Every structure is written in C-alpha cells, then in structure tokens.
Amino acid sequence: MSSTVKDIQDEIIEEFSMLDSDMEMTISYIMELGEQLPEMDESLKTEQNIVKGCQSKVWLNATLNDGIIDFQADSNTAITKGLVSLLIRIVSGRSPQEIVDIDFYFIDKIGLNRFIGTQRSNGLGAMMKQIKLYGLAFSTLV
Amino acid sequence: MATLEKHKIDIDKVRAEFPILDQKVNGKQLVYFDNAATNQKPQRVIDALVHHYQTDNANIHRGIHTLAERSTTAFEETRKVIQVFINANEAEEIIFTKGTSESINLVASSWGRKFLNTGDEVIISALEHHSNIVPWQMICEERGAVLKVMPINEKGEIILEKVDELLSEKTKMVALNHASNSLGTINPVKEIIKKAHAAGAKVLIDGAQATSHLPVDVQDLDADFYAFSAHKMYGPTGLGVLYGKRILLEKMPPYQGGGEMIKEVSFEKTTYNDIPYKFEAGTPDIANVIAFKEAIHFINELGKANIAAYEDGLLTYATARLKEIDSVRLIGEAANKVGVISFEVEGIHHFDLGMWMDAKGVAVRTGHHCTQPLMDFYCIEGTVRASFSVYNTLEEVDIFISALKSIIERFNK
Ligand SMILES: Cc1ncc(COP(=O)(O)O)c(C=O)c1O
Numbered sequence: 001m002s003s004t005v006k007d008i009q010d011e012i013i014e015e016f017s018m019l020d021s022d023m024e025m026t027i028s029y030i031m032e033l034g035e036q037l038p039e040m041d042e043s044l045k046t047e048q049n050i051v052k053g054c055q056s057k058v059w060l061n062a063t064l065n066d067g068i069i070d071f072q073a074d075s076n077t078a079i080t081k082g083l084v085s086l087l088i089r090i091v092s093g094r095s096p097q098e099i100v101d102i103d104f105y106f107i108d109k110i111g112l113n114r115f116i117g118t119q120r121s122n123g124l125g126a127m128m129k130q131i132k133l134y135g136l137a138f139s140t141l142v
Numbered sequence: 143m144a145t146l147e148k149h150k151i152d153i154d155k156v157r158a159e160f161p162i163l164d165q166k167v168n169g170k171q172l173v174y175f176d177n178a179a180t181n182q183k184p185q186r187v188i189d190a191l192v193h194h195y196q197t198d199n200a201n202i203h204r205g206i207h208t209l210a211e212r213s214t215t216a217f218e219e220t221r222k223v224i225q226v227f228i229n230a231n232e233a234e235e236i237i238f239t240k241g242t243s244e245s246i247n248l249v250a251s252s253w254g255r256k257f258l259n260t261g262d263e264v265i266i267s268a269l270e271h272h273s274n275i276v277p278w279q280m281i282c283e284e285r286g287a288v289l290k291v292m293p294i295n296e297k298g299e300i301i302l303e304k305v306d307e308l309l310s311e312k313t314k315m316v317a318l319n320h321a322s323n324s325l326g327t328i329n330p331v332k333e334i335i336k337k338a339h340a341a342g343a344k345v346l347i348d349g350a351q352a353t354s355h356l357p358v359d360v361q362d363l364d365a366d367f368y369a370f371s372a373h374k375m376y377g378p379t380g381l382g383v384l385y386g387k388r389i390l391l392e393k394m395p396p397y398q399g400g401g402e403m404i405k406e407v408s409f410e411k412t413t414y415n416d417i418p419y420k421f422e423a424g425t426p427d428i429a430n431v432i433a434f435k436e437a438i439h440f441i442n443e444l445g446k447a448n449i450a451a452y453e454d455g456l457l458t459y460a461t462a463r464l465k466e467i468d469s470v471r472l473i474g475e476a477a478n479k480v481g482v483i484s485f486e487v488e489g490i491h492h493f494d495l496g497m498w499m500d501a502k503g504v505a506v507r508t509g510h511h512c513t514q515p516l517m518d519f520y521c522i523e524g525t526v527r528a529s530f531s532v533y534n535t536l537e538e539v540d541i542f543i544s545a546l547k548s549i550i551e552r553f554n555k
Contacts, residue, residue, distance in 0.1 A: 023168040023501035028552070031494075056493045077491040078553070 005098060008090050009106040016110035030082030037085035040074035051127045056080040058127055062134040067142045068093055069134060073127075083112070083124055091131050096142055099135025104128055149451035151444060157533050159184040159440070170503025173538045178323050178351060178482050178529035179507055180373045184440050187377060190433035202428055203402065203419075217428055220435040221418070227438050228368060229359040230385050237391075237418045238426050241382035242350040243273040245369030246317070248384055248421060249346055250277035252394040253367075257344075258314055260286035265308050265343075267292040267300050267318040268519055269327060272512040274317055274348045292318065294519065298325040298474035305334060309341040316345045320352035324511040324527065325474025326457075326482030328356065332363050339364065344390065350374055354531070355453060355480045357446050360385050376531075377437035378430035384421070391417045398423040449532045453481040456530045460539045467543075469550060473525050481530035484511075487546075490553050492526045498552070499526075502545040 003011075019025045044061040051058040056077035063070050071092050075081040090106075091099060106112075107124070157163055160182050165172050174182065194216070200209035202217050218233075225233040239245045258264070264278050268291050282289045293304050300318070309316075316338040321328045335345045346367040352358060354375035360368050365385070372381040386394075396403055396414055400423030405413040414420045441449065460483055464470050469488040487495060496508035509524040510517045517524060528542060 024498075027497060027501050056491060077493045079494050079497050 005090055005094070005102055009104070009109075012086060012089070012106050013109045021111060027079060030086075031078045032082070033085045034075075034078055034080075034082030037074070037081060037088060038072070040072045044072055045074065051123070051130050056123070058084060058123060060084075060127060060130055060134075062131075062138070064096070064138045064141060067095055069096060069099060069138055071131065071134075080123065084127065087124070087127060087131065096135045096137075096139035099132060100139055102132065102135075149448045149455065151448055151452045151532060153533070153535060156444070157535075159186065160533050161185060161188075163533060167503050167505075168501050170501075171541075173504045173534075173541050175528040175530065175534065175538070175542060176505045176507045177531040177534070178374070178511075178527065180379065181354065181376055181531045182533065183378070184376055184437070186436040186440060187433045190436045191378065191429055194429045194432050198432075199429070201425055213428055213432070216432045216435075217426070220431045220438075223435050223438050224383055227358075227442070228353075228385055229361050231361060232388065234417050235385055235388055235391065237384040237386065237421045238431055239369075239382045239384050239421075240380055240427075241371040241373070242271075242348055242369045243277075243382075245367075245382050245384035246274055246346065246348065247277045248397045249367050249369075249386070250281040252397045252421075253344070253390065254278075254281035254285060254287075254315075256393065256395055258282070258285040258287045261312060262287040262314040263290055263310070263312045264288070264315045264317065265290045265292060265305075265313055265338075266316075267329070268294045269298065269300065269322040269325065269329070269516055270317070270319060270513065271323055271348065271350070272514070273350075274319060274346075275515065278315075278317060287314070288312075291515075294327075297476050298322065298327045299476045300327075300329055300334070302330065302333065305337055309337060309343065311342060313338065313341050313343040316343050317348065318345075319348040319350065320356065320358070321349075321480045321482075322474070322513075322516075323351045323482065324513040324516055324525070325476065325484055326351075326479035326529075327474060327476035328352075328478040328480060331365070335364050351480055351482070354441060355446070355450055366390055372430065372434045372437065375437055376440050377434040378427075381427050381430040381434060388417065391421070394421075396420050396423070400424040402426075444532060452532055453530050453534075456534055456536065456539060457481045457483065459536055460528065460530075460542070463539065463543045464546075467547065467550065470546075473520055473522065482527060483529070484525040484527045486522060486525055487550060490550065492524045494553075495526050495546075495549060498549040499542075499545055502541075502549075504542050504545050506542075 045059045049059045049061045051060050058075045061072045071088050073084045073088055075084050162182050198212040200213045202214040221233045221236045224236050264282055278289055290308050292300050294300055320331050331347050338345045344366040347365045349368050349370040353370045366387055368385040370383050373379040403415050403420050403423040405415050471486050473484040492508040499506050507527040
C-alpha cells in the first residue's frame with residue numbers, strides 16, 4: 001500500500017481547493033467523481049446494506065480478502081454517489097486496523113459540511129460510522 | 143415576458159418589506175420558493191418583536207404592574223384580530239398553540255379521549271400532512287376507534303362520492319386540510335363539512351396552507367375546529383391557533399396542566415379556568431403572539447383576494463412553463479390549487495435537483511413533504527416542490543425555469 005489514508009485525504013483537500021468554494025463547480029465535480037465509482041453488484045443492494053440516516057439511499061457492503069477490506073457502495077442520487085466515492089477512495093483496500101483508526105478530517109477541510117448541510121451530512125456521518133463498524137468487526141477476524 | 147393582471151399588488155413595495163429577500167446565496171440572487179414550508183416575515187413583524195422586548199416585556203394576565211398590563215393588552219388584541227380574521231363568533235374560541243400540529247394534537251387528545259369510543263370512526267383524507275394523520279392514529283389506537291381514509295383521484299382531488307360511502311353513524315370525526323401542502327389542492331371543505339354534519343360527525347380543518355391565500359370564514363364553513371400556523375402566514379415560528387366552537391371546547395377536558403389554565407388549585411381538587419385559558423397552560427409565546435398581529439395586518443392590507451389573484455398568476459405561469467419541459471412530470475393537477483407545484487424530472491433524483499437548485503440560488507423543497515402516504519399513492523419517493531408567496535415575481539419564475547433547464551442539460555450531457 002503506497003498512499004496512506006492521510007495522503008489521500010490531503011489529495012482530496014487539494015483537489016477541492018481548486019474549486020474555489022464555488023457551489024456549482026463543487027457539485028459538478030462531486031457528480032463526476034460519482035460517475036467513476038466502480039459499479040456495485042445489484043445483488044448487494046439489499047435492505048440490510050442500506051445505510052440509515054441518508055435522505056437519499058446509500059448501500060454499503062464490505063468483504064474481507066487476505067486481511068484487506070473491500071468496500072462496495074452506491075447511491076440512488078448522483079450527488080450522494082459522488083460523496084460516497086470520496087469515502088470509498090479513502091477506505092478501500094485497507095486493513096481492518098487502518099479503518100478503525102481513521103479520522104475523516106477532510107470533510108471539515110473542504111467545507112463539505114457547509115456544502116452538504118446537516119441533514120445530508122448526517123447520512124455521510126452514518127456511512128462513516130458504518131465503515132468503522134465493518135473495520136471493527138473484521139479486526140476480530142484477522 | 144409575461145405580466146400579471148387583475149390584482150392590485152405593488153410588488154416593489156411588498157418586497158421592500160422583506161429584507162431577507164435581498165441577499166445572495168452561493169453567489170446568486172436568492173429566489174425563495176419554499177413558502178409552503180414557512181414564508182418570510184415582513185419588517186413590521188420583526189419590529190414588533192423587537193419593540194415588545196425593548197419596551198413592554200412582562201408575563202401576562204397575572205401581573206398588576208404597567209408592563210404586565212401593556213403586554214396583556216397587546217396579547218389579547220391579537221386574539222381579537224384573529225377572531226375577526228377567520229370570523230369566529232367570539233375571541234374566546236381562539237386558542238394559542240405551538241402550531242397546526244399542536245392544535246390537531248390538542249383536539250385528538252382532549253376531544254378524542256372524551257368522545258371517541260370502541261368502534262367509532264375517524265375519517266381523514268389521502269392528502270393529509272403527517273400532523274393530521276399521526277395524532278388520529280394515536281387516539282384511535284388508544285380508544286379502539288377506526289381510522290378511515292377518503293381517497294383521491296389521479297389529479298389529487300378528494301373523490302366526493304367516496305366520502306358519502308365512508309360516512310355513517312359510526313363516523314365521529316372528519317379531519318382534512320383546506321389546502322394540501324404537497325400538491326396545492328384546495329379541498330371542497332364546506333361541502334364535506336355539510337356531509338359530515340349530516341352524518342352527525344364533527345369536522346376539524348387543517349388550515350395550515352390556506353390562511354395566507356384563501357378567505358377563511360369558520361362560521362360560514364361551519365367548521366367545528368380550524369387549525370393553523372403563524373409561520374406560514376408571514377408570522378413568527380412556533381406559534382399556532384386552534385379555533386373551536388365554544389360548545390365543544392367547553393365540553394372538552396384540558397389538554398395540559400399548569401399555570402394559567404386553572405381557577406383554583408388545592409391538593410384535593412383543581413377547578414379549571416374558562417376557555418380559552420383552560421387550554422393555554424403555562425406562559426404562552428407572548429412576544430410571538432403580539433408580533434403575529436402585524437402579520438395579519440400585512441395580509442389584510444393587501445387583501446386576500448388580491449393575494450390570491452397575484453399568486454394564481456404566478457402559479458399559472460410557472461405551471462405553463464414547467465409543462466414546456468418534456469422530462470417534467472407534474473404531480474397533482476387539481477382544478478383548484480393554491481400556489482404550490484410539485485413535480486419530478488425523469489432521470490434526476492429530487493435530492494440532486496434540490497441541491498443544484500440551491501447552488502443556483504433557488505430554494506425549493508424536496509422529499510415527501512411529510513405526506514408519505516400521498517407519495518405512496520403516486521408510487522414516488524418524493525417530489526420537488528416550488529411554492530409561492532405574495533412577494534415572489536414572474537422574473538423569479540423565469541430564473542427558476544432556466545435553472546431547472548440548465549440542470550436537466552447537465553444531467554443529459
Ligand atoms: C397542511 C399542513 N398541516 C400541518 C402542518 C404542520 O404545521 P406545523 O409544523 O406548523 O405544526 C403543515 C406544515 O408543514 C402543513 O403544511
């Protein structure tokens with residue numbers, strides 16, 4: 001694993017700083033990121049995999065392979081999907097311990113809270129919590 | 143560019159009273175189209191709040207000093223202004239609450255506990271806000287009563303023939319809105335009240351979406367209860383009204399216990415105050431009640447007929463412009479509507495649309511609008527809703543439409 005959780009978060013902060021806090025450009029960029037999110041298998045979009053708290057729907061699934069967690073996620077809305085893809089970019093392919101230790105500081109740094117609003121960032125918050133729960137659950141297996 | 147006729151609204155003068163409208167959000171001029179959720183407050187309402195706290199503030203009804211007297215007088219004046227506004231028979235029939243929701247809960251809980259029994263029926267409509275569903279579900283469950291629903295047609299109108307079928311000697315209460323917050327449908331409440339009374343039932347009207355647009359005469363309607371919120375009619379938040387006929391209110395037990403609602407208290411027995419105080423336990427929202435009077439003056443000065451004519455113009459124009467866009471599907475096309483338009487856009491989630499609209503300075507509401515059963519009827523999760531107040535303009539409708547068109551383009555690229 002070359003880049004750390006910190007490297008990727010710093011990279012994201014750098015990318016967003018170029019958008020100059022312009023709301024339209026930011027949303028547009030977030031949507032583009034969503035379009036790059038690897039497709040989630042339809043069979044994984046189960047009721048059980050829905051993350052609660054989102055105004056829009058988010059599905060999150062995780063599997064453990066050789067001590068590494070793979071996350072698959074999707075959303076039924078384009079903007080949330082973009083936000084989801086940011087999280088996935090940070091957390092996919094990491095060990096359970098790395099996931100447990102993650103501090104998602106990029107959210108505040110790129111002003112996502114301001115852009116996304118509480119109601120919706122709660123959804124993002126729920127997803128981050130769920131990611132950590134997966135980390136915790138898998139850490140008992142490795 | 144379209145123009146509006148048949149009204150006497152001086153729009154520049156009206157807008158000048160709303161300082162909040164003159165601002166940029168996300169770098170764009172604000173277009174506020176979320177008026178059905180809450181509308182903005184004219185300067186006179188804000189001034190009245192400030193004035194109250196700066197010069198008159200005291201608790202009411204109990205004090206004998208000058209400030210208490212001033213506050214009490216101003217507070218009770220609002221009650222009289224509301225009495226006239228909805229043409230209630232007497233000011234004592236006006237009860238202050240936290241809002242429409244509390245007004246409905248008060249009736250469901252107090253009237254329901256006394257008058258609903260096993261096997262009785264309460265009828266609501268398929269167009270109701272959760273506030274006019276859940277309190278009835280709760281009391282029906284508690285009393286063993288049955289909740290029934292007046293169905294609607296595809297346009298979002300209550301099917302009157304079905305109302306006749308539902309009404310029977312078992313019906314004890316019919317509760318429905320005067321106008322729907324999700325679709326804008328204006329319901330034929332006078333007719334339904336007549337039918338309900340003929341069956342021996344009482345009627346509660348949820349007027350939350352009606353009072354700032356439609357003439358409301360509770361005696362002419364013969365409504366038994368009429369509930370509304372100040373914040374949807376240019377007034378302060380957290381304040382509402384319950385109108386009830388004296389003969390009913392007198393028979394109902396208090397809703398909450400506390401100060402103000404009592405005559406005498408001993409540990410053995412408490413005697414309750416007369417209406418309206420019996421239902422106003424504790425210190426009420428004094429400042430907001432006092433400021434609310436100014437909101438009603440604002441509406442009265444413009445005149446409801448003028449407001450309605452003006453908003454109808456906005457509604458007609460916005461509806462026509464939305465229909466120009468192929469991928470737009472209007473939800474709810476009742477013949478009679480207040481200034482509310484719900485729609486979806488093919489291939490774009492309402493959440494994404496709302497976020498994009500906001501980025502372009504346009505505030506609309508997205509989601510189920512607290513009417514999930516209604517969304518189920520249309521087999522949708524939610525809509526985008528644009529809703530108008532008297533300070534909105536045709537130019538704003540144009541901004542809204544071009545914003546929408548450019549968002550659709552962005553998604554299709
Ligand atoms: C039709 C209708 N009923 C009830 C309510 C609830 O009003 P409040 O939240 O002020 O109690 C609303 C407002 O959202 C409404 O539109």
